[in-house]
Amino acid sequence: MTTQGFSTDTLLVHAGRDPERHHGIVNPPVYHCSTVLFSSVDQLLETRRDRASGAFEGFTYGREGTPTTRALEDAITALEGGFRAVTTSCGLGAISASLMAFLQAGDHLLIVDSVYGPARHFCEEVLAKFGVIVEFFDPLVAGGIAALFRDTTRVVYMESPCSLTFEVMDVPAIVQACRARGIVTVMDNTWGSPLCFKPLSHGVNVSIHAATKYISGHSDLMLGLAVCDEPHFIPVKKMASMAGYCGGPDDIYMALRGLRTLRLRMTRHAESALLVARWLQNRPEVHRVMYPALPDDPGHALWQRDFTGASGLFGATLNACSDKQFAAMLDTMALFKLGYSWGGFESLVVPTYPSTLRSALAYEAPGPSIRLHVGLEDPDDLIRDLESGFARLHAAAS
Ligand SMILES: Cc1ncc(COP(=O)(O)O)c(C=O)c1O
Structure with a gap:
């Protein structure tokens, strides 16, 4: 159209x-395609010309689309x-x-x-x-x-x-x-x-x-x-x-x-992510939340200038805690399941190690870092899940 x-x-x-x-x-x-049949040598040669010219308009073989x-x-x-x-x-x-x-x-x-x-x-x-x-x-x-x-x-x-x-x-x-x-x-x-x-x-x-x-x-x-x-x-x-x-x-x-449903999902991801990010900012266990949609994020002004919305993915660094405490928090989350990738309907969390992936800039944080993907669940349930995670983190202190 x-x-x-x-x-x-x-x-x-x-x-x-x-x-x-x-x-x-x-x-x-x-x-479902590998082979595309041609009605004549002429037609086959036409698709070769199409490909050689860089037009890539026709269909010649499954790999090419x-x-x-x-x-x-x-x-x-x-x-x-x-x-x-x-x-x-x-x-x-x-x-x-x-x-x-x-x-x-x-x-x-x-x-x-x-x-x-x-x-x-x-x-x-x-x-x-x-x-x-x-x-x-x-x-x-x-x-x-x-x-x-x-x-x-x-x-x-x-x-x-x-x-x-x-x-x-x-x-x-x-x-x-x-x-x-x-x-x-x-x-x-x-x-x-x-x-x-x-x-x-x-x-x-x-x-x-x-x-x-x-x-x-x-x-x-x-x-x-x-x-x-x-x-x-x-x-x-x-x-x-x-x-x-x-x-x-x-x-x-x-x-x-x-x-087709991207707008509906993105709007919900962004609204819930902002609620979760704001809640995390007020937690004593959290050192910093990295999410440009937050008004006090260092990238907020540029984000506001150039972007028309946000997604549900952001980072956070925690204050110092032991590996045992960190694992106690993340191992048994009910909703923020441990896994790579993001962008799906479900919430996810992964521990991140930015300092191992930087060479032009130093990355410093007092404690471990995480990346959260805020899914389409009820944000109150997501916050409760994180709250229970922090409770486990404290319980594992001894
Ligand atoms: C920002 C970003 N770009 C690209 C990719 C790679 O995509 P794929 O996993 O489909 O290869 C990822 C995957 O996590 C990503 O986070």
Whole structure:
């Protein structure tokens, strides 16, 4: 459908759907596909030309996508305002494909210090092995990033708010500096989802989503999306295709289904997260809560300027306690279950170790750190769960 002129909430419901082409059926069909048959050599050659030109309009082979894939890509593109999107098997795939698309041996990559840990490891252990010079920068660098540019700087990679410590980056200032030098900008926008921040409208070239999180929303699939502006679509699509990244048909369909209710879920996640975060701020066991939606968070002003909402994910550092006390708190939570990932309907907690994932900045805290994902449960129950956790922490003191 034509997406122009509709608000984000209307696009969430309609983008990527075309019932008229599917017998009036509301949702697009799930194409299970490896082989695509051609009616003639001529048609086969036409798809080869399509691929070689970088148009990637037709369907040639399951790995390169199907109409179900295009439906999800069209929807996310309508929401973020890019040119086209590329689907990958997981969020990390969208990150690695986007970086490999623009970097080669000898190039300099600037990547934010508080980036998602596995993205950091990919740069340090894979890109560096292939001759890319990887440098980590302070998330609060803003326009000062220009002082870090080298003649060989090819990509600046951002994530905002950052992983584990939730600093808000001045994305427009960084993009402005990069544009002046023709440097490609890539940003992980998973926290904000396509609803709370629009990287491409701030001039970012490639916006990454781990669709595994809020877009799918049900903790039951892995998927990545890279939304690209026009000049940067072909390199990312080609890299994803050459590296063999593609999503499974049912996962793509479920991500598309999750997208339809994203606004309702995000609103509830954010409202409950703010209640839980405020409650935690007043607890004597808590040293600091890291959540940009809190008015006294250091990133609040920038978040208010650039974001239109928040998600339900935030960090906290506790005051000093023993490992035994920390484990007593987290081991038997009734609702905040221990587990990686986030963005699903359920609440989660993980212990975090930011100091092991920082090199440009020191991370200091008097006690252990946690990351909480506030799910769709009743926030009063969630607060009671944390309260019981703190009671166990104290009981384990002796
Ligand atoms: C901020 C962020 N980006 C990307 C990813 C990677 O996504 P996936 O697990 O789908 O590879 C994650 C996963 O936790 C994440 O937290």
